[in-house]
Amino acid sequence: MKDLMGHAIWDYFHNENPEDLQTETSISELDELPVKYLFRDFEEMNKIEKKALKLSHGKVLDIGAGAGSHSLYLQNDRNLDITALDISPKAIQVCQLRGIQKAVAQNMLEFSGETYDTILLLMHGTGIFQSLKEIDIYLKKLHSLLNENGQILIDSTDILYMFDQDEDGGVLIPANGYYGELDYIVHYKGESENPIKWLYLDFNTLKNAAENNGFTIEKVLQDEDSYLARLIKK
Template sequence: MKDLMGRAIWDFYHNENPEDLQTETSISELDELPVEYLFRDFEEMNKIEQKALKLAKGKVLDIGAGAGSHSLYLQNEKNLDVTALDISPKAIEVCKLRGIKNAVAENMLSFPGENYDTILLLMNGTGIFQSLNVIDIYLKKLHSLLNKNGQILIDSTDILYMYDEDEDGGYFIPAEGYYGELDYVVHYKGESENPIKWLYLDFNTLQNAAENNGFKTEMVLQDEDSYLAKLTKR
């Protein structure tokens, strides 16, 4: 893994000629992602992120922490015990440099962890599940990391709107697989990562998968096609 996202975060933090990231998916064209967006504060976050951070309590695991903006808010403003977890070593180094006390570079599936009162998966948190074929593996791992009365706060977007619509209001979607399963590619400074699998889930599909793995699912907030869900143990 070239860790281009981590390199961009590192370059921005150290002011080493950072450039915007570029991202694309199997159904969308190249899009600019300003690296400074990953360093935004609470006031610059969207409604879903703000709601999730307000609901976070107890001992927190922030999965896919990136530059650590969510973790920093919870640690510094809410005085919570937070662990920032990300697969990118460079991103985790920046988390530490920004003052996050507990920051770990590890794949979620191999993270030994403890048990947490709140687990956060934000900025399309369902993306980490990759595809419906392996979602059970991730949900079982999350179940094992969650305290009995804990909560998972996770967001996603129903991307059906991105597909072409016919005259009758139906959508032209792939016959094979689930329409939210995409290939996702990151570009930075002329280099490209290999495509990774990235999963966008509509709420009903998330709810069904979660309930098959011992969770109750609640819609906390909806903002157009995006939503925040809360998973708790049954």
């Protein structure tokens, strides 16, 4: 793994000629992702993020922490016991340099040892599940990381709107597999990562999977095509 996202976060933090990241998926064109966006403070966050951070309580695990903006807010403004977890070693080094006391570079499937009251999976958190056939593996793992009655706060987007409609209003979606399973590619400074699998989930599909894996689930907030869900360990 080239860790281009981590590389960009590192360059921005150290002011080493950072450039915007570029991302694309199997169904969308190149899109600019300003690295500065990953360093935003609470006031600059969207409705879904703000709501999730307000609902966080107890001991918190922030999965896919990136540059650590969510973790920093919970640690410094809310005085919560927070662990930032990300697969990117460089991103986690930046989290530590920004003052996050507990920051771990590891794949969530290999992470263990403690349990939490709140697990955060933000910025299209369902993406980490990769595909529908993997989702049970991830939800079982998350279940094992939670304390009794612990909660997962996770967001996603129903990307049905990205597909063409026919004259009757029916949506033309690919016949093979689930329409939210995409290849996601990151580009930075002329380099490209290998495509990773990324999963955008509509709420009902997430609800079915959550209920099959020992959770109750509610939709906390809907914002256009995106939503925040809370899963509670039964």
